[in-house]
Amino acid sequence: MPYPMALALTLLVEVPLYTVALTRAGGIRPARAAAAAVLVNLATHPLLWWFLGHGAARSTGSAAAYWTAFGLGEAAVCAVEAALLRPLAGTSLRGPLPWAASGTANAASVLAGLLAGPLITGRW
Template sequence: MLRALLLTLAVEVPLYTAALVALKLAKPAKAATLGVLVNLLTHPALWLFLSHHPDRLWPAEATATAIEAFVLIKAIKTDKLLLLLVAVGANAASLLIGLTAA
């Protein structure tokens, strides 16, 4: 699990940071902090769930993405659709890299 978490953070935190800063939705420190926070909130539960239900990858990933988007929306309080798209992009990249690294 630790390896997966570190890979997820290595992929998603820079993506969240770059996207939120480029879109002028957060300053770099806040964007990076949010990238770490959303992953620390979702990754352990996702990993635990998938260890018991490996056939439920897609619904589990969709749920984690929705939770991450929700946290971003609550923290930034603007442009819900754009924040959802940022979460989808970061999670899609992370999932793709994770699947190819497995």
Template sequence: MRYPVALALTLLTETPVYTAALTRIGRVRPARAAAAGVLVNLATHPLLWWTLRHWTDGPAAAYWTGFALSETSVVVVEALLLCPVTGLRPRDPLPWIASLTANATSLLAGLLLGT
């Protein structure tokens, strides 16, 4: 999958998840919640894409280890980046749950589309 398509898929799947979670549970305005979802992805997606590209030529075990570490890092970074944009605190569970759910959703979408 080419990078622009992967980024578009990520934004199309994660932004609604962030928007729904942050507006319904976190009481963040919808426009701010959607903007937060886009911003955190624009901050993490290029680095994730670049990092995973370096693991594709090696053995499968190395790729999946790198993949797991990279995705875990993205969940943590996105949860922490959500806090200043939305007014949530890092010790609140919502940024962590929203980040994990959004990233799991886009990961599943990518796997289903055969990336």
């Protein structure tokens, strides 16, 4: 899948999930929650994409190495996004909310990418 399409799909899936979670459970205004969701994705998505496309996992050619790097990369993305949410969305975010929102949003976008990728690229 081309990078612009992958980023668009990620934002399409994650921004509404972050916005709902941060608005309802965190008391953050919707516009600020959506802006924070976009910003955390813009901070992490390009780095993960580069890492998976050009990093050590691709150079070995091993499927096991790629999927290991994929899992570790996604875990790192969840942690970074959760850590960035508090300063970007507001100081009222406390407890597990940033971590739960990040894990849920990223799991949903991974699933969307795995399902939509073959449809978009035509490679089953």
